[in-house]
Amino acid sequence: VLVIGWYLHAIEAVEPVADHLHMVSRTPEERVRKAVVDRNHVKTGQSENVMTLAKLDVGSNEHARIAAATVSIVQAISGWLRRFYQWLASSGHAPRYLTWSSVVSAVLAAPPLLNQAQAGGTQRPVGTSFGVPGSSSKFDYVVSLFFSLLCGYLTKKIIGGGTAGLTVAERLSEDPTISVAVIEAGGFYELDNGNVSQIPAFYAKNFNQTAAPETIQPLIDWEYIIEPQVGLANRRFHYSQGKTLGGSSGRNSNIFTRGTKGYYQRWADLVGDPSWAWDNILPYFKKSVDFTPPDTAKMGVDANISYDPAAYGAGGPLHVAYSNYYQPMNPGLIKGFEALNFSYQPGFSSGRMDGYGYLAVTIDPKTQIKDSSETAFLSGAFNATNFRVYKNTIAQKILFQGTTATGVQVETAGLSYTLEAAKEVIVAAGVTRSPQMLMVSGVGPRDILAQHNIPVIVDRQVGQNWQDHCAFEFQYKMNVEGNAALEGDKQFLYQATEDFLQTQTGPLTNWGGDILGFEKLPSPYREALNQSALTELAELPNDQPEIEWLIASHGPQMATSSYVTFTPAILAVTSKGTIGLSSPNAADNPIIDPKTFSSPTEQALGIQIYKRLQEFVNATGLTTGPELKIGPRDSDADILAGMKQTGLPWYHGVASCPMGKESDPNAVVDGNGRVFGTKGLRVVDASVIPLIAPGHSMAPVYMVAEKLADAIKKGL
Numbered sequence: 001v002l003v004i005g006w007y008l009h010a011i012e013a014v015e016p017v018a019d020h021l022h023m024v025s026r027t028p029e030e031r032v033r034k035a036v037v038d039r040n041h042v043k044t045g046q047s048e049n050v051m052t053l054a055k056l057d058v059g060s061n062e063h064a065r066i067a068a069a070t071v072s073i074v075q076a077i078s079g080w081l082r083r084f085y086q087w088l089a090s091s092g093h094a095p096r097y098l099t100w101s102s103v104v105s106a107v108l109a110a111p112p113l114l115n116q117a118q119a120g121g122t123q124r125p126v127g128t129s130f131g132v133p134g135s136s137s138k139f140d141y142v143v144s145l146f147f148s149l150l151c152g153y154l155t156k157k158i159i160g161g162g163t164a165g166l167t168v169a170e171r172l173s174e175d176p177t178i179s180v181a182v183i184e185a186g187g188f189y190e191l192d193n194g195n196v197s198q199i200p201a202f203y204a205k206n207f208n209q210t211a212a213p214e215t216i217q218p219l220i221d222w223e224y225i226i227e228p229q230v231g232l233a234n235r236r237f238h239y240s241q242g243k244t245l246g247g248s249s250g251r252n253s254n255i256f257t258r259g260t261k262g263y264y265q266r267w268a269d270l271v272g273d274p275s276w277a278w279d280n281i282l283p284y285f286k287k288s289v290d291f292t293p294p295d296t297a298k299m300g301v302d303a304n305i306s307y308d309p310a311a312y313g314a315g316g317p318l319h320v321a322y323s324n325y326y327q328p329m330n331p332g333l334i335k336g337f338e339a340l341n342f343s344y345q346p347g348f349s350s351g352r353m354d355g356y357g358y359l360a361v362t363i364d365p366k367t368q369i370k371d372s373s374e375t376a377f378l379s380g381a382f383n384a385t386n387f388r389v390y391k392n393t394i395a396q397k398i399l400f401q402g403t404t405a406t407g408v409q410v411e412t413a414g415l416s417y418t419l420e421a422a423k424e425v426i427v428a429a430g431v432t433r434s435p436q437m438l439m440v441s442g443v444g445p446r447d448i449l450a451q452h453n454i455p456v457i458v459d460r461q462v463g464q465n466w467q468d469h470c471a472f473e474f475q476y477k478m479n480v481e482g483n484a485a486l487e488g489d490k491q492f493l494y495q496a497t498e499d500f501l502q503t504q505t506g507p508l509t510n511w512g513g514d515i516l517g518f519e520k521l522p523s524p525y526r527e528a529l530n531q532s533a534l535t536e537l538a539e540l541p542n543d544q545p546e547i548e549w550l551i552a553s554h555g556p557q558m559a560t561s562s563y564v565t566f567t568p569a570i571l572a573v574t575s576k577g578t579i580g581l582s583s584p585n586a587a588d589n590p591i592i593d594p595k596t597f598s599s600p601t602e603q604a605l606g607i608q609i610y611k612r613l614q615e616f617v618n619a620t621g622l623t624t625g626p627e628l629k630i631g632p633r634d635s636d637a638d639i640l641a642g643m644k645q646t647g648l649p650w651y652h653g654v655a656s657c658p659m660g661k662e663s664d665p666n667a668v669v670d671g672n673g674r675v676f677g678t679k680g681l682r683v684v685d686a687s688v689i690p691l692i693a694p695g696h697s698m699a700p701v702y703m704v705a706e707k708l709a710d711a712i713k714k715g716l
Helices: 002-021 026-041 063-092 100-108 163-173 200-206 261-271 278-287 330-339 374-380 432-438 446-451 490-503 531-537 598-618 636-646 698-712
Strands: 139-144 155-158 180-181 289-291 318-319 354-360 387-390 395-403 404-412 416-421 424-428 471-472 474-477 515-520 548-554 561-570 579-580 589-594 647-649 681-683
Touching: 139 354, 155 163, 155 432, 163 374, 163 387, 163 698, 261 278, 278 289, 278 698, 318 374, 330 354, 395 432, 404 424, 404 490, 416 424, 424 432, 424 446, 424 698, 432 579, 471 598, 474 598, 531 598, 548 598, 561 598, 598 636, 636 647
Parallel strands: 139 155, 139 180, 139 424, 155 180, 155 424, 180 387, 289 318, 424 681
Antiparallel strands: 354 515, 395 404, 404 416, 471 561, 471 647, 474 561, 515 548, 548 561, 579 589
């Protein structure tokens, strides 16, 4: 352990000199290790060594010779260490505390920003971008990201530093006449969670559904334990939501799907605003994105991975690309989908979602490290002089003069202070925390506020229309290699680590799957639905799928062999949940009851999904035994009982502060995110999405943030 530590220290000490002299090129391993710091400087054409090397006299040939020789020695030691550890792993003698995964964590974990150099030789210390706790300030906009708020007297204050919040904050900071502050309850996930939030294959570690407190990472998670779910056999779940800069975009599987054209037309009709129709929102989808096609050479296969280049943008801050690992189960999945008459689609970003296709993800195509709103947008905002972040800070409540929002009361480490907003308070605290922030501030259902002695400023149905998908997990042993072996097979993990570090390939670059499928329930299963279910399903647009098929090469913890998990999900959501208050204190978690799988239509659909699953699994030829979670089921009643035992909320919650017409009693905000009955108060995050999208919610949230940031800049 000491030798490895010395090696890491030594390579850090000599690399800056060698790089400056251009005597020794960085290996892929070293580039990946530096990527977390580098990515924040590459966009401005700087390296992290610019400032530290500026005053060094390293021009002599003797210094160059010493630097090159030292690097050669360190690289030789590195190779010896790798071979030694490989022998230990293969012989079974590797001690438990000297796992290669711990070395991966040491190598890859790095702070996102240390020092920051500006173009033109000027310098701006990174601390300039952070607010000083306890100092009352004024900004134009205060933004709360995943329960963070903009502080100070800036024209804009944003509560929440998550997916939407950082996107909005960065876009507003592009205007030098606007001052922006962001309050975030968490910090940097790279520091608080090691590389678990950076390496795609570690995704599953972020979403442990068990309600056991010891399984939850409190530095980056809100520790929500939802109410017992009647539709899921009265089980309780950990509902993971990111308490960190980047929010859940720094913790999820990073799957990038957008929804269908018909879905967005329904949204536009509901709000009475044609600007939410597909053709009008597509430019905002594209604005965020810098798209990179799949690198089949890196994947090591000649796969036909189709995509629609017209659906994507170029030059945006957010990387959308593909994993450099082609899952060995893919040929079997394709065989299964085609046997079930699924058509092949060029991805799911063009407004069409029927059939199967390869999924794009938010990932840096060069480093294969996950991209988030923190890595993509926050680094850009740090270059602005009109931008401040207050991390590890809780928004206590929004302050009002009459019905006009004037600022935010916040707390950092027990220190309470007030931040004024000259123009707006923007709540971007996420689907659970945004409704809570409104309610503790006096905007919400009168009866709920009265229970907690909160004076009513505006009586609206905040937190009453929550929607989320229900997914079901079915697990089998598999006859090809997969990500599950990363848990318990040391040799497999070792080789995966080498591939990631040396060539940015292998299973660590992949969250667990490459292919998605979408469909409406087909015959003969559809004929088994009752008329009530058929009537309710008919309300969906013709192009909107009812079922998603997500398949991952995941398995039980500490698996030493290959497994596959089939996860069909109900996209035709007809149940509605709620967000309530546990107290008037915003630091206390709200009461969350998604009411997952509680409607008769969802349950009828779930029974038929189980039957469709048997057909699909058999057609793939991938499994080597019975299903491991609930086993075989026969009667409809037996199937439904099993579905309740394996179902779970899917972390795609929306509509807790839904957008709509002011005459709609369920609507909380208008088409520009402005809270009805107030002035200077806006919500910009997943909570305003009025209908749950088919597929995954991350891309729609980025789009909402882009569109509403543009509306704010236009004065709408």
